[in-house]
Amino acid sequence: MLGNIGNERYATPYCQCWNKRSPISWEQLITSCTCGEEIDVSEWKWEQPQVDEVSCVVISDDKKQVTFHPSYSSGTAAVRGDTPLLQNYHYYWEVKMLTATYGTDIMVGLGSDKVSVTQSQFEFTSMLGQDTESYGLSYTGAVRHAAAVAREAAGFCRGTIIGVRLDLWQGTLEFYVNRKPQGVSFYNLRRHGVLYPIVCSTAAQSSMRLIYAASWRASLLVDAGRALAASARAAAGRVPPGLRRRLRLQFWLMLPHRDCVLEEDEDTAMEEEAVQLQSSLGDFFPNQYLNGFYVDSVERDYRVVVWE
Numbered sequence: 001m002l003g004n005i006g007n008e009r010y011a012t013p014y015c016q017c018w019n020k021r022s023p024i025s026w027e028q029l030i031t032s033c034t035c036g037e038e039i040d041v042s043e044w045k046w047e048q049p050q051v052d053e054v055s056c057v058v059i060s061d062d063k064k065q066v067t068f069h070p071s072y073s074s075g076t077a078a079v080r081g082d083t084p085l086l087q088n089y090h091y092y093w094e095v096k097m098l099t100a101t102y103g104t105d106i107m108v109g110l111g112s113d114k115v116s117v118t119q120s121q122f123e124f125t126s127m128l129g130q131d132t133e134s135y136g137l138s139y140t141g142a143v144r145h146a147a148a149v150a151r152e153a154a155g156f157c158r159g160t161i162i163g164v165r166l167d168l169w170q171g172t173l174e175f176y177v178n179r180k181p182q183g184v185s186f187y188n189l190r191r192h193g194v195l196y197p198i199v200c201s202t203a204a205q206s207s208m209r210l211i212y213a214a215s216w217r218a219s220l221l222v223d224a225g226r227a228l229a230a231s232a233r234a235a236a237g238r239v240p241p242g243l244r245r246r247l248r249l250q251f252w253l254m255l256p257h258r259d260c261v262l263e264e265d266e267d268t269a270m271e272e273e274a275v276q277l278q279s280s281l282g283d284f285f286p287n288q289y290l291n292g293f294y295v296d297s298v299e300r301d302y303r304v305v306v307w308e
């Protein structure tokens with residue numbers, strides 16, 4: 001547990017439930033902290049490992065909670081999502097770290113279909129980002145890809161919510177820590193045919209829970225939603241109740257992103273406004289407009305939206 005001291009300045013829990021330093025066994029975690037999990041959206045879950053992998057990963061009955069190396073660790077265990085991530089969709093998912101972070105690495109990220117979850121099972125390594133087929137945020141704060149550290153972000157510890165914002169329309173990847181943006185790390189993810197969410201760990205009895213997984217097909221509506229959120233943020237409190245309720249389910253669209261310059265002292269105000277703005281656009285725009293898609297074979301600036 002001492003391995004994390006160097007990043008304690010950055011790695012913080014999302015809520016106050018995790019102040020006690022005493023260890024929790026992964027079997028006790030089912031009923032502990034649910035802060036930040038008020039919205040129950042899970043479009044995909046973790047994939048049950050093959051029979052021969054069972055010894056290093058335990059997945060809960062609801063397939064949201066993963067425990068790596070339930071007895072002892074002999075390498076890097078990983079699981080991936082049960083659903084491929086598709087081109088031209090926006091994705092956002094969140095994982096909550098449930099146990100103390102220590103050891104070689106614990107990572108949240110994604111990889112192509114060329115990544116095998118068992119490829120590093122007998123070696124202690126930062127599996128995500130060890131080659132060009134995967135991307136990962138380490139608990140140390142390192143954002144890894146192609147066997148290199150691409151960026152330093154905030155790290156994570158027990159109780160931190162790690163968000164992954166994947167835009168498969170523009171091909172960008174950005175990590176969030178406790179819903180604060182860490183900056184776009186990568187821009188060329190459309191080159192992968194298929195991508196899957198992946199988490200991995202070398203730490204014995206380490207555990208994470210998928211607390212949110214949503215997507216939205218890319219359309220002008222998503223861009224409009226962001227613009228609307230930005231202007232509504234200026235007029236906080238004037239969002240119609242119906243809109244607020246719906247935007248709540250897709251709250252990630254309202255999270256600050258790289259276009260927003262987030263000043264240190266604006267953090268709290270921004271978060272309060274974000275809470276007020278939790279909602280979706282479905283009440284605002286008729287449903288048939290939610291299915292527009294971009295025609296993708298032209299330069300980005302000239303792409304158009306076709307309504308199905």
Ligand SMILES: [Zn+2]
Nearest residue numbers: 015017033035
């Ligand atoms: Zn809590």
